Amino acid sequence: MRKFIAACLCLLTLGACSDTAPKDTFTIVAGSENRDLEPIVQEFCAAQKRECAVTYLGSLDIGLSLSDAEQKYDAVWPAASIWINIFDQDRKVRHLASIAQNPVVLGVREPLARELGWVGRDVSMADIVNAIRDGKLGYVMTSATQSNSGASAYLAMLSAAVTHGDTIRRQDLDDPATTETVRTLLKGIQRSAGSSGWLADLYVASAQRGAGYDGMWNYEVTIRDANNQLRDKGEDLLYAIYPREGVAVADSPLGFVDRTGQSDTEDFFLKLQSHLTSADIQKRIADTGRRLPFGSASNATPQAEPEWNFNPEKLISTIRMPEPDVIRQALDLYQSALRRPSVTAMCLDYSGSMSGEGVQQLREAMTFLLTPEQTKRQLVQWSPQDRIVIIPFDSRPREEFQSTGVEEEQEAMLSAVKNLSAAGGTNLYACATLALKYIDDINSNEEYLPAVVIMSDGKSGGHVDEFLRAWEDSTKPPVFGITFADADERQLDALAEATGGRVFDGRRDLIDAFRSMRGYN
Template sequence: MSEVKHRALTIALLLSLAACTTQSTQPTPSRQPVTVTPGPATTLKVLAGSELQGMTGVLDRARAATGVTVELTFTGSLDGVQQVAAGAAYDAAWFSSSNYLRTYPWTRDRLSTSEQIMTSPVVLGLRAAKAKELGWDSRPVSWQDITEAARQNRFTFAMTDPNKSNSGFSALLAITSAVDGAKRALTKDAIAGVAPQVSTFFSVERLTATSSEWLTDAFVARDKEPAGTKVDGLVNYEASLLALNRDKRLGEPLTLVYPTDGVVMGDYPLTLLDSASPTARDAYKRLVEYLRLPQVQQEIVAETLHRSVLPDVPRADTMPADLAQIPFPDSWAVVEALLHAYNDHLRRPSRVVYVLDVSGSMGEDPTRIAGLKKALHDLTGTSTTLSGEFCGFHKREEIVFLPFSSRPGKPETFTIDESDPEQSLAQVRRAIDALTPAGNTAIYDSLMVAHELAKPTPDRFTSIVLMTDGVRTDGAEVPDYLKFVAERAKGTTAQVFPVLFADSADQEMKQVADATGGTFIDGRSGLSEAFCKIRGYQ
């Protein structure tokens, strides 16, 4: 047998064994004394991805050993790019990938040195019974196999929004590149050619979110639902999926599927920003020196289930070696083209009902109705920010405006035309401009009407956005609404995303979100930002 064939069979065997394994045994971390360069107490302000919340224990010990307190501010990958481009006051950035920062023209010159701390590939985790049903628990699986199973509607999955989160973008990039099959970084010209196959995969996506952490919690919450409504799989970092198994958060473990034709690897570089002060630079050096020590790398592997960047530190025994890796695109133009293709052609389109408070209080302070109109206008393509470019209304999307005051108003429905989106968006803008405040506030009567307009269907993501500046003063009360939701069959209630604004009732809005599996967004610091954030759940 040739050396090439022998190596291929070895890799296939490793992948097959990895797919069969659902439990994780981690190497025992060393507890030897850690020696690092001492230094003064310093706080390092770091813009970071949400999945780094699992590093709390490691960073606490880092502070004790080095004097460096790491102050993490969590945000999505592309939102982080926007903040760095705007010159936000951070010393460093720490995401699962720095490729966005290094390819985006307005951030690459703001970066200084960078050091990898750990790695984790983005893979598909399937409930064990579903993986066995598909035969993916005992043999290597390719993206072609996964796409074919999606075409036959044999499984469903959850994934973060590629416009907001690196794990979602990594999966989008991996399947697009694998279907392209060119064995080089993806190009703009290749995207359109593989769109039909890639869209087949996304036709069975059933749950999305802005962050890996929120998506994981939502996936776990659906674990108790009937087999026909629960989601079968979760696209996420290997470390996050293994942690679900280790912590026994699900009724059955996940089988991790590593596509043989390639995955995108998160390499978690801690990147110093060029604007960092000399004090911050010294703290960064001490912190990196500590985090890359062999004994600390062992602790990272054991506690967070990431892979070490040091070749001599062993992986957890469920982590296959020699994974085929998909390269990141060479330019920002390709990233941009792939995201636009996803939004307008590849993903399942959305149906969003906007329940809009136009009661008299919205007119008492003119900035309220003006702020609402601007936030909605931004979604029609008028925003000039990086986030705004990708969070606007997409082609094929259905938008319903349900204004309300003393009672629910007449709903208006718009579908963004795929061939002539600007004409559709112009109609949406006219409807926004026509919003006029008057009357009382019938929040829950209006929400109940919205649920009839947003019944979930297999061909669309459905959701409800509630924007109110006050409390209910007319119609049904919150207990009536919660009873209404509780009486509806599982899987037939759209998620509600209340936007907290002005004097809205925080606790009631939280009850509304929790009852429907949504989340509430604080819009008091800016409605445009709040509406854009919600787009990652739709």
């Protein structure tokens, strides 16, 4: 399995990060959605005098880890069971139990929700479709193929669009009426992301800057946390919309990974799981704003907050999840045909310091990114409607390459990129400024989700102020940085912060950095 499975955000209590935990350490791979429950786990581990380590990965990565022949984890704890159901082909996961429940809902700025007439009444997915068609509503949402909250919102859209009243079936994905309804819903996406928490932070920061979005699909508890911040900052709250047709619920399942010869480890897992589902701990989990699984040992419920339509004692309609193979096909359809198309301008550093290993690794990353057979396995493939611009640069931009996401065009672009060699100095700002021009020319009618991507291995010359002035006069696409070798993170961090982008660490695995970036565009 690629190095990204080993890449981890280590627990604060465990100190520095390492690719492998000590043999006697109990290891869990978890979704970031469960991060704020980690102290409960650590308290139990400390009481049992057992060291525990949690690696946080995205939903797709957790699923992919289950197909790794050299499984590294003792337990999995994703946001939802669907990622286990899709990827656990060998049925390695046992003793699966839900720890908490978290519906994925649409939060709409309260003044806009009131203007739309949605406050105090049931809202259907058809109402949301009409608001998008009328140009009255846009929202931010994570990628359906990279993040569980995005997948949940997307499956709820699909479920609402089918007309037979049953769960989504394979033939529904070929129904033009169904797919056109979902395509319209996805046109409402103003920004995408690979992380639910990062998306919420973006929403709050944008609201504070006065350049906010209309709404956000996210976990109910994440909407609650965002509203706490928005309230403190004097900004409009998000009003929770639970579409009448039903929402998808993340069930936060904790399961044991059977790796044979682990009787002591399995016993410890069962004790941990029993602790997390006990009445006292379930009450603590309810205090975080999560709903509890049906039949929970505790009868505790989160406190209602009527000002944003949160009432955990009120029953909500939930969708019936389709079969795993149908979900996988639906995710492929999202990525290749239904999502809003993207325009991505990539500035690739071909300065002299990239000679040798640097250029080789960059070629390998581009081979992944422009080879459909590889990107499809990771659910980050380009659609034929996408636009790709690659601008090699050193001390100045070189000749650019442009293509759509059509497979033959990707092949031709890859062939051209592989012939490039490294020479000269480094000026990423000149390249980024030119990237703005290409994006504005292509995206003049704002049909695409835009992004500038800068991959650089060294400190740049040039002037950031010139780029930022050009950015202010442009359509303002986010800038994503990918670090490599001894890249000056401060430069890329400053660009990402100023434009609402993010920086990915390519020093450990350049291919994974580009793959992660695709989840944000």
